[in-house]
C-alpha cells in the first residue's frame with residue numbers, strides 16, 4: 443500500500459485524522475436521484491466499503507437525508523461487519539420547519555442511532571439556510587453537540603466565504619474549531635478558487651471537503667456525446683457541456699497513461715494537489731478500488747496547470 447494512502451491528515455485543526463481521500467455515500471440507498479436497487483444493491487455497496495477500508499480509506503461521508511436515512515444505516519452496518527475503524531461524517535438538514543436550534547441535537551441523536559455508534563466524528567450543517575434559525579444559533583447548537591460528546595468535530599457545507607467566516611468566528615468564541623466546509627469542487631467546478639473560498643479555508647485551517655470531485659462521473663471519461671449520462675444528470679451535462687469537456691477528458695487520459703492511472707484517478711489526484719479532500723461516490727467494489735488508486739502518487743505542478751488550462755469554466 444502506498445505511503446500517502448496510509449498517511450492520515452488532520453481534519454481542520456481538530457484531532458480527527460482522516461485519509462487524504464474519502465468516500466461519499468449519497469447514492470447508498472438513494473432512489474430519488476441515483477438508481478439504488480436497480481443498477482447496484484446492498485452487496486455492491488458492502489463490497490465498495492470493504493475495498494475502500496482495505497485500501498486504507500478511513501473517511502466516509504453520509505447525511506440524514508441520503509436515502510432518507512438508509513445511507514446512514516448501511517454505513518453503520520458495514521462498519522460493524524468489517525470491525526475496522528472508520529471516521530464517520532454526517533449532516534443535518536436545516537429544513538424551514540426546524541424552528542429551534544435544539545432540533546439539531548435531536549437530529550444528531552437520530553443519526554447516531556441509525557449509524558449504531560456512540561458518537562459521530564464530524565457533524566455538518568448541510569445547507570446555509572438561516573431562517574427561521576440564524577447562522578449563529580445553528581453554530582451554537584453545533585458547539586453544544588461537541589460539548590455533549592455527540593460529535594468529535596463540526597463542519598458546514600455549501601457555505602459561502604462570508605458565511606464560513608461568520609461560522610468560524612461564532613464557533614471560535616466557544617473554543618470549537620470549524621473543521622471543514624464541504625462544497626462542490628472539481629476540474630469542472632472551480633468556483634471555490636474563483637470566490638477565494640479555497641484560499642480562505644487554507645488560511646483559517648478549515649479543510650475544504652470536495653464533493654462531486656468526479657463531476658458526477660463526467661471526469662471518468664465514460665460519459666460522452668455518444669454515451670450521455672443518465673437522465674437525472676442530463677440537466678447538468680447537456681450536449682454543449684459534453685462537447686466542452688472533451689479536451690479535458692483527453693488530457694486526463696493522456697496524463698494518466700504516463701502513470702498507469704485512469705482519468706478518474708488523475709481528476710481526484712488534482713483535487714488533492716489543490717489541498718482539498720475529495721469524497722468520490724462509489725457504488726461498487728470496482729469504482730471504490732479505482733478511486734483509492736488516486737492516492738500514493740502525485741501530479742507535477744506543470745500537469746496540474748495544464749489540466750486547469752483545459753478545464754471548462756462552468
Ligand SMILES: NC(=O)c1ccc[n+]([C@@H]2O[C@H](COP(=O)([O-])OP(=O)(O)OC[C@H]3O[C@@H](n4cnc5c(N)ncnc54)[C@H](OP(=O)(O)O)[C@@H]3O)[C@@H](O)[C@H]2O)c1
Pocket residue numbers: 465466467468469503504568599600624625652653654655656657658659660662664706721722723724725728729730732733
Ligand atoms: N454537501 C452536499 O450538498 C453534497 C452534494 C453532492 C454530493 N455530496 C457528497 O459528495 C459525494 C460525491 O459526490 P457525487 O456522488 O455527487 O459525485 P462524484 O463523486 O463526482 O461521482 C460519483 C458517481 O460517479 C460514478 N463513479 C464513481 N467512481 C467511478 C469510477 N471509478 N469509474 C466510473 N464511474 C465512477 C458513479 O456513478 P455512475 O456509475 O452512475 O456513473 C458515482 O455514483 C456524495 O456521495 C456525497 O457524500 C455532498
